[in-house]
Amino acid sequence: MWLFESMNPYPTPAMRLKAICSDIDGTLLNSERSLSPNLIAIVSSISTEIPFFLASARMPAAMRHLLQDLNRPKEPLIAYNGALVLDAEGKELESITIPITLVQEIVHTALPEGLHLSLFHGENWYTPEEDHWASREIQNTKVHPNWKSPLEVLENWAATNYGAHKVMCMGDATKIDALYQTLLQRLGTQLHLYRSKDTYLEIAPKPISKATGLKKILDHGYAIEMNEVVAFGDGYNDIDLLQQVGWGVAVENAFPEVKAVANEITKHHKEDGVASTLARIFLDKK
Numbered sequence: 001m002w003l004f005e006s007m008n009p010y011p012t013p014a015m016r017l018k019a020i021c022s023d024i025d026g027t028l029l030n031s032e033r034s035l036s037p038n039l040i041a042i043v044s045s046i047s048t049e050i051p052f053f054l055a056s057a058r059m060p061a062a063m064r065h066l067l068q069d070l071n072r073p074k075e076p077l078i079a080y081n082g083a084l085v086l087d088a089e090g091k092e093l094e095s096i097t098i099p100i101t102l103v104q105e106i107v108h109t110a111l112p113e114g115l116h117l118s119l120f121h122g123e124n125w126y127t128p129e130e131d132h133w134a135s136r137e138i139q140n141t142k143v144h145p146n147w148k149s150p151l152e153v154l155e156n157w158a159a160t161n162y163g164a165h166k167v168m169c170m171g172d173a174t175k176i177d178a179l180y181q182t183l184l185q186r187l188g189t190q191l192h193l194y195r196s197k198d199t200y201l202e203i204a205p206k207p208i209s210k211a212t213g214l215k216k217i218l219d220h221g222y223a224i225e226m227n228e229v230v231a232f233g234d235g236y237n238d239i240d241l242l243q244q245v246g247w248g249v250a251v252e253n254a255f256p257e258v259k260a261v262a263n264e265i266t267k268h269h270k271e272d273g274v275a276s277t278l279a280r281i282f283l284d285k286k
Contacts, residue, residue, distance in 0.1 A: 062141035082213030097163030
């Protein structure tokens with residue numbers, strides 16, 4: 001593993017990186033949960049022939065404004081950890097949902113515990129009321145939900161055989177941990193269960209990952225291989241991505257398991273780690 005202090009301009013002399021893929025929260029954004037002026041300047045200085053893909057658990061609407069700020073409005077998106085992949089024009093390249101029967105089981109397990117529950121499908125976020133957790137997500141993502149109870153959403157989805165691209169549960173850490181253990185035992189072979197914080201549980205379809213989303217994009221009109229991509233991340237849902245690209249970079253604040261699979265550890269997200277590595281690799285700035 002390489003540390004950022006000792007890296008060369010390129011990971012190896014023979015490697016030429018042709019694309020960038022980055023997680024958002026805890027990786028790309030700073031302590032104010034925004035893009036730093038330095039990052040925006042560096043990305044703006046990198047040739048647009050180097051595509052910049054965002055890969056996140058966020059919904060598409062919570063990602064597009066960041067691409068606008070990066071002066072990269074026409075780039076594909078890997079949303080919901082890869083469950084929904086959109087091309088540069090917003091057309092679906094991949095859409096895999098949690099089947100309605102599993103969504104029903106998740107909802108009926110979580111609701112009695114008094115946990116916040118959000119259901120996501122495509123461009124829509126459903127949650128029953130503006131509690132502490134909903135307000136926090138609105139502030140962080142700049143997106144407003146549809147105010148609708150989970151049971152009403154389930155009824156509508158059952159009629160159309162819809163599923164969820166993501167289910168998010170938030171609340172007391174002890175209750176979230178108990179829910180995680182219960183769902184892991186019952187549905188762990190059918191679902192991805194991610195915990196970015198002890199008060200969060202994000203649930204995604206099993207067949208997908210950020211890496212499968214990136215592969216889908218590259219196969220759709222890009223003469224770029226996975227080993228020609230540099231990727232950045234901090235969470236458990238970034239491990240597969242960092243392992244499968246040519247150069248995987250973990251920020252200093254990443255979980256130990258993420259750092260263990262990375263080729264490089266860059267600075268903390270609060271210290272513009274992504275910007276620092278991009279400047280070194282693509283702009284030859286040390």
